[in-house]
Amino acid sequence: xxxxxxxxxxxxxxxxxxxxxxxxxxxxxxxxxxxxxxxxxxxxxxxxxxxxxxxxxxxxxxxxxxxxxxxxxxxxxxxxxxxxxxxxxxxxxxxxxxxxxxxxxxxxxxxxxxxxxxxxxxxxxxxxxx
Numbered sequence: 001x002x003x004x005x006x007x008x009x010x011x012x013x014x015x016x017x018x019x020x021x022x023x024x025x026x027x028x029x030x031x032x033x034x035x036x037x038x039x040x041x042x043x044x045x046x047x048x049x050x051x052x053x054x055x056x057x058x059x060x061x062x063x064x065x066x067x068x069x070x071x072x073x074x075x076x077x078x079x080x081x082x083x084x085x086x087x088x089x090x091x092x093x094x095x096x097x098x099x100x101x102x103x104x105x106x107x108x109x110x111x112x113x114x115x116x117x118x119x120x121x122x123x124x125x126x127x128x129x130x
Contacts, residue, residue: 002033004100008114009123010058010076013038015100016117019110026082029075030104031064031095034127039066042092047073047084047106054080057114062105064092076117079110 007015013035018027036042044065055061055075062073084106088094095103118126 002100003120003124003127005120007100008076008117008119009126010074010117011126012058012074012076014074014076016076016114017104019114019117024109025079026107026109027077028104028107029077030099031073032123032127033099035064035071036096036099036103039064039071040068042066042095045073045089045092045095045105047089049081051081051084054078054111055108057112064095073105075108077108077110077114078112079108081106082109083107 007017008019009015013032015030015032016027042064047062049055049061057075057078059075060072061075064071064073085104088103088105
């Protein structure tokens with residue numbers, strides 16, 4: 001299973017890109033290939049906050065529904081949502097096809113440094129254990 005090294009991961013299987021990069025403090029969030037594979041074919045995505053709303057790290061911010069189950073989506077960072085990927089809302093299967101690329105879910109201007117995010121090695125170990 002693919003675990004890109006440049007990303008950071010939550011224990012709830014979300015990924016974050018753009019942390020530590022010089023710029024505007026905006027990061028991109030999605031769900032991991034491991035989560036997409038475990039869910040099966042994703043058929044519905046609901047984001048409860050929208051653009052301009054705030055999210056809190058570790059708090060639910062939506063739901064992902066698949067042919068197998070419904071799972072909550074958690075924000076791995078705190079801040080203001082600056083963009084929502086409407087393409088995945090309209091066609092959630094994109095997440096299964098390209099979870100680390102076109103399947104990104106939302107972007108956040110972080111308001112505080114993220115806490116307990118895992119690097120790729122720690123996330124790979126987590127997914128191997130269960």
